[in-house]
Amino acid sequence: xxxxxxxxxxxxDPVADSTDLYAFVSPDKPDSVTLIANYIPLEEPAGGPNFYxxxxxxxxxxxxxxxxxxxxxxxxxxHFETVLTDSDSFLYNTGPITSLTDKTWNxxxxxxxxxxxxxxxxxxxxxxxxxxxxxxxxxxxxxESALGRPAVxxxxxxxxxxxxxxxxxxxxxxGSIFDLANLRPLQSANVFxxxxxxxxxxxxxxxxxxxxxxxxxxxxxxxxxAKGRPTIGVWTSASRRAVSVAGSDGEDGVASGPWRQVxxxxxxxxxxxxxxxxxxxYWNHQPPVHDKQFASYVAHPELASLLPVIxxxxxxxxxxxxxxAALVKSGKPRxxxxxxxxxxxxxxxxxxxxxxTGPTQADMLRLNTSIPPTPTSSPKYNVxxxxxxxxxxxxxxxxxxxxxxxxxxxxxxxxxYPLVNPSYQVDAVVNALTDGLxxxxxxxxxxxxxxxxxxxxDGYHNPS
Amino acid sequence: MSGPDDLTAxxxxxxxxxxxxxxxxxLRTAAGASLAAGALAATNVPAxxxxxRSAARHDTADHAAAGHAAAGHAAAxxxxxxPIVVHLRDAxxxxxxxxxxxxxxxxxxHALAALLIRASR
Numbered sequence: 001x002x003x004x005x006x007x008x009x010x011x012x013d014p015v016a017d018s019t020d021l022y023a024f025v026s027p028d029k030p031d032s033v034t035l036i037a038n039y040i041p042l043e044e045p046a047g048g049p050n051f052y053x054x055x056x057x058x059x060x061x062x063x064x065x066x067x068x069x070x071x072x073x074x075x076x077x078x079h080f081e082t083v084l085t086d087s088d089s090f091l092y093n094t095g096p097i098t099s100l101t102d103k104t105w106n107x108x109x110x111x112x113x114x115x116x117x118x119x120x121x122x123x124x125x126x127x128x129x130x131x132x133x134x135x136x137x138x139x140x141x142x143x144e145s146a147l148g149r150p151a152v153x154x155x156x157x158x159x160x161x162x163x164x165x166x167x168x169x170x171x172x173x174x175g176s177i178f179d180l181a182n183l184r185p186l187q188s189a190n191v192f193x194x195x196x197x198x199x200x201x202x203x204x205x206x207x208x209x210x211x212x213x214x215x216x217x218x219x220x221x222x223x224x225x226a227k228g229r230p231t232i233g234v235w236t237s238a239s240r241r242a243v244s245v246a247g248s249d250g251e252d253g254v255a256s257g258p259w260r261q262v263x264x265x266x267x268x269x270x271x272x273x274x275x276x277x278x279x280x281x282y283w284n285h286q287p288p289v290h291d292k293q294f295a296s297y298v299a300h301p302e303l304a305s306l307l308p309v310i311x312x313x314x315x316x317x318x319x320x321x322x323x324x325a326a327l328v329k330s331g332k333p334r335x336x337x338x339x340x341x342x343x344x345x346x347x348x349x350x351x352x353x354x355x356x357t358g359p360t361q362a363d364m365l366r367l368n369t370s371i372p373p374t375p376t377s378s379p380k381y382n383v384x385x386x387x388x389x390x391x392x393x394x395x396x397x398x399x400x401x402x403x404x405x406x407x408x409x410x411x412x413x414x415x416x417y418p419l420v421n422p423s424y425q426v427d428a429v430v431n432a433l434t435d436g437l438x439x440x441x442x443x444x445x446x447x448x449x450x451x452x453x454x455x456x457x458d459g460y461h462n463p464s
Numbered sequence: 465m466s467g468p469d470d471l472t473a474x475x476x477x478x479x480x481x482x483x484x485x486x487x488x489x490x491l492r493t494a495a496g497a498s499l500a501a502g503a504l505a506a507t508n509v510p511a512x513x514x515x516x517r518s519a520a521r522h523d524t525a526d527h528a529a530a531g532h533a534a535a536g537h538a539a540a541x542x543x544x545x546x547p548i549v550v551h552l553r554d555a556x557x558x559x560x561x562x563x564x565x566x567x568x569x570x571x572x573x574h575a576l577a578a579l580l581i582r583a584s585r
Contacts, residue, residue, distance in 0.1 A: 243549045243563050256549045257563030 002170050002404065003265045004041035004207075006272040007280030010263050014040050015055035016238040018265040019212055020170050023234040023365050023397040026218055027373040028449055032158070033224055035062050035076075036216040036400070036453060037236035037265070043165070043211035046459030049092055051133035052165060052213060053109045054080040058238050059259045060215055065233035066226040068358030070289035074224060075116040078163060078215055080130075082109045093132070093139050100129045100150050108132075111163050113155075113217070128153045130164035134211070136460025144455045152450060160218040165211050166453035167444035169400045170268075173435040174206035177405075181303070181310050185436040189311050189320070203436025208443055209462045216451035221369045231344060231355045233364030234397075235266035235288055261285055266363040267341050267395070268404040273412075274298055274341070288362035291342060295361050298341055299333035303412050311429075320429040324414045327424065336416040340395050345386075349419050353391045367397030383439055387415060400446040400453065401439035409433050552580050 004019045005011035022036040037060065043052045054060065059079065063072035085106045086094070095104035109130040115122045131151040134143050152162045176182045180192050184201045187193035215236075224232050242257030263284050265271070274297045275283045283294060305328045308321035319325070339345050342361040347354040355366040374381045374392040383403040385393025387410065394402040410416075413430045439445060444454035549563040558574035 241563075241566075242568060243551065245549065254547045254549060256547060256565070257561075257568050258566050 002172070002268040003270075003272055004170075007284050008277070009281040010284055013262060015053075016058055016240065016263045017041055018236050018238060018263045020268065021234065021236050021265045021365055021398065022400055022452075023232075023367045024399045025221070025367070025369060025371070025373045025392070025397075026450070027375070029218065030372055031222075032218050032220050033232070033367065033369060034216065034218045034450060034452060035064075035234060036214055036451065037062050038166075038168075038170075038212040038214050038453075039238065040213045042207070043168075043213070044459075044464075045134065045209070045211055045457040045462040046464070047133075048135065048459065049090060051092055051107075051135065052211070053082060053107070053133075054078075054111070054130070054163065054213055054215075055238075056080050056082055057244075057255055058240060061237045061239070062215065062217065063235050063237065064224050065288075065357070065362070065364060066224060066229060068229070068231075068233070068360060070233070070287075070291070070360040070362035070364070073117060073226070076124075076217055076219075077114045077116060078111050079114075080109055080111045080163070082107060084108075093135065096138060097132050097135075097140050098142075098146055100131065100147060105132050109164075113161055124155050124157075124159060125153060125161060128161065128163070133165045134456040134458040136458045138460070140458065143458065148455060157223065158220050159223075160216075160450050162214065162216045162451040164213065165456040166214040166451065167442070167456050168207045168210045168212050169442055169446055169453060170207055171205045171403075171437045171439070171441045172207060172405050173203040173437060175204060177435060181306060183433065183435050185434060186311065186432065189313060191310055191312055203434070203441070205437050205441040208441060209457050211456045212453075214451060214453045216453065218450050225369055230370035231357055231366055231368045233266075233288070233344075233357050233362065233366050235264055235364050237261050237264040261287070264288075266365050268398065269408050270341060270363045273303055273408065274301055276302070288364050289360065291363050292361045294363075295338060295342060298337050299335070300328075300331075301334065301337065301412050303409075304328050304334070304414070307413055321413070321427050323425050323427045324430075327414060327417065332421075334417065335420040337411060339420070340411065340416065345395070345419075350386065350391075353386065353396070355396050365398055366395065371396060387411070401442075403434075403438060405437070406434045409435075550580070552577055555581055 002020045005017065010017045018037060018039055019041045020038040024034055026032045026034045039054065039060070040052050059077060062076045064074040065071060066073045085103055085108070089106055092107050093105050097105040110127045111130065112126045113124045113128065115124055129151060131147040132140060134140050140147060151164055152160055154160055173184060176184045182190050182193055184203050186200060187198050188200050239259035239261045241255040242260050245254040247253035266288060271280055271283050275294060276297065304324060308325035311320055313320065341363060343359060344356040344366040345354055346356040355368040357366055371391050374390050380390055382388035382390040382393065383401050384407055385402050386396055387407055393399050394404055394407055398404065410430050410433050413433055414424070414426050415430050417424045418426060442454065444457060446452050446454055546565060551561040551563070553559040553561055555577050558572045558577040560571050560573055560576060562569045
């Protein structure tokens with residue numbers, strides 16, 4: 001997955017588990033950037049009676065580096081709090097919830113948002129209400145108009161913010177990919193699937209009809225970028241207090257000490273696919289500025305060496321990944337992947353494009369804010385982003401519908417290596433690599449306006 | 465920092481409820497409460513803080529995540545009067561962490577370490 005349950009430790013702490021991060025120039029407000037950090041993976045819509053909510057004991061952050069040193073220059077911090085209307089009831093709601101202030105909603109969640117920069121801590125909003133989870137037509141009628149949309153809060157300075165449940169927008173065929181890197185559309189060539197006689201078939205979106213919790217903030221570009229530097233680096237993190245003592249005999253527990261980072265996310269799939277299992281938890285505790293220690297895993301990705309082994313023949317008799325296998329065997333570092341994931345793409349590599357932030361190697365989602373959004377109606381729009389000639393898409397930031405699984409799969413398979421070695425011949429099969437999904441694989445797709453994440457699936461209509 | 469008084473405290477058994485408030489009584493309370501993770505009332509703190517303050521140590525990632533002097537987090541002021549948790553990291557070296565609010569203080573105090581160990585038995 002992008003970063004769902006991507007490391008052993010965080011897989012046991014869902015409320016702190018960052019699943020996806022998006023950063024894009026707002027298509028309907030191009031003087032602003034929208035940043036979305038998703039948490040709580042694989043929410044089952046019918047997951048009551050205690051429906052999903054953010055952790056009140058966590059500090060959620062969205063960081064922005066605007067001078068290329070891998071350190072945050074601006075951080076938006078979010079603190080959540082849950083308030084019960086009637087603590088003697090076991091119910092999440094005691095009747096239809098028709099507004100955010102409805103007393104029938106028993107378990108309300110609210111939050112504060114602060115901007116932290118070198119000038120200090122600036123409170124942007126307090127006691128901002130989240131929407132309830134989408135339970136069903138009886139409990140949460142007219143969900144988006146009555147509850148979702150009113151939870152978009154306009155703050156001073158042209159900032160908008162939203163925090164709450166949304167439909168998962170990341171699409172991926174988990175059931176197949178985690179079954180020995182199988183891609184259903186190509187599985188007749190997978191050495192294991194071939195042995196079972198499995199024929200090619202369409203991909204299946206394993207995250208469809210599931211929800212996540214989104215923290216979304218829309219900020220004027222001028223609030224984020226440094227003078228003369230249009231590219232920003234973005235990542236999210238969640239932190240817990242250093243120590244906690246469990247409560248007993250009716251007494252509350254204790255949490256104390258500095259905030260300790262337990263989860264982070266910049267580029268999709270970085271920790272999931274690049275970092276080895278033994279270092280995934282460690283990676284989650286590290287700041288991007290220390291990512292040089294992981295650069296060798298980017299330069300020599302394990303998946304690149306596995307593809308020629310798992311797909312030895314497409315069609316039978318050929319060697320579809322012959323060039324990739326030779327590249328891996330050569331031991332040459334993948335400078336293309338290092339640029340895409342760790343420094344941004346320097347000028348002169350892709351005509352008219354750069355999101356280079358400097359030599360500091362740090363896993364950040366890099367967005368060149370001077371590149372205007374590509375309208376979805378434009379022939380230039382492509383969910384494969386930059387590799388398909390659409391510079392407004394990943395890895396220039398990340399839009400909600402971008403097909404990051406296919407992009408990164410093809411990049412690791414050698415598609416982007418000619419950027420640094422023009423004589424390299426990409427294996428023909430690379431352009432066919434896909435798990436078979438597109439943005440259309442998401443039933444509740446993205447909205448046309450902030451917070452852009454789709455309307456969450458309700459439990460009544462999506463019970464399993 | 466630790467000195468002869470601390471050594472005496474560390475080698476002399478004392479009742480956990482002994483008063484009045486002093487550094488020693490605070491430590492006894494801490495040890496008696498739950499040893500390495502003893503939660504103390506903030507009102508018991510000043511003497512301890514005055515004698516053991518050392519450079520606060522911040523987690524590497526969160527120090528970077530803060531990234532700016534102001535990012536000690538507003539939350540620090542929210543719970544500065546909250547409980548204190550004492551963590552005996554290494555009994556041999558007397559390395560002890562004290563957590564209060566969003567701060568962490570590291571000290572080396574053999575006497576206090578010995579006291580905590582004895583109180584836990």
